[in-house]
Amino acid sequence: MPSDNISLKSKKITARLPFLYLFILFAFIGCVNKQSQVEAQFGKGDKMSKKILVAYGSFAGSTAETAVFIGKKLSEKGMTADVKPVEKIKTIEGYDAVIIGSAVEMGKLKGSVIRFTEKNKAALTKVPVAIFVVCLTMQKDTPENRKTVSAYLDPIKAIVKPVGEGLFPGRIRYKDIPFPQSILTLMPAFKKAVPEGDWMNWGAVEAWVGEVEGKM
């Protein structure tokens, strides 16, 4: 009977649902890109040196790499730096200054970075805060692009008044783009509009660290 067949099929599907949920869960866990969750510590950590938190949000790793580079450069200037993804920061107590950085996707900062800033608003008003953004619009450092990219930072600037802002070009490597955005890389139109390339500008990042370190 057809109705018996249908109920047999729906029973089979129901029995498989837990496996489907598990598959989705593991796929999701697997999609958290390790390069975007790097933690690092730089400097001697002695009581005399300033302690800086470099908090960042990254999708595919280039913002994480920029944050690590900033931490390293700060330590070369005698500071102690903790570099952490915002998702792993419980408190910002104990830091003399905070640097907040984010990647951009579809014209927006990473949501977790905005939530981190909002959640720690009270503590962030007591210490100097510098902010930076990593994106592809900065491939060409023009006044128009600076204006566009500076506006990406508006959600953070609405919460804290930064002592400096860094606008840096980033990188596109399809294999690093996490799910679900990675689906876009299957589309020829996306590949044409957003080709792979590395525009990271370490000289610009280092110069910016030199600019803001005196304000922290």
Ligand SMILES: Cc1cc2nc3c(=O)[nH]c(=O)nc-3n(C[C@H](O)[C@H](O)[C@H](O)COP(=O)(O)O)c2cc1C
């Ligand atoms: C799906 C997608 C959307 C993006 N949207 C923008 C955008 O709107 N503006 C921009 O300047 N860059 C955009 N980019 C470029 C990223 O900001 C750039 O690759 C950056 O280096 C990513 O940082 P991350 O590696 O830390 O995730 C986009 C990249 C991807 C993969």
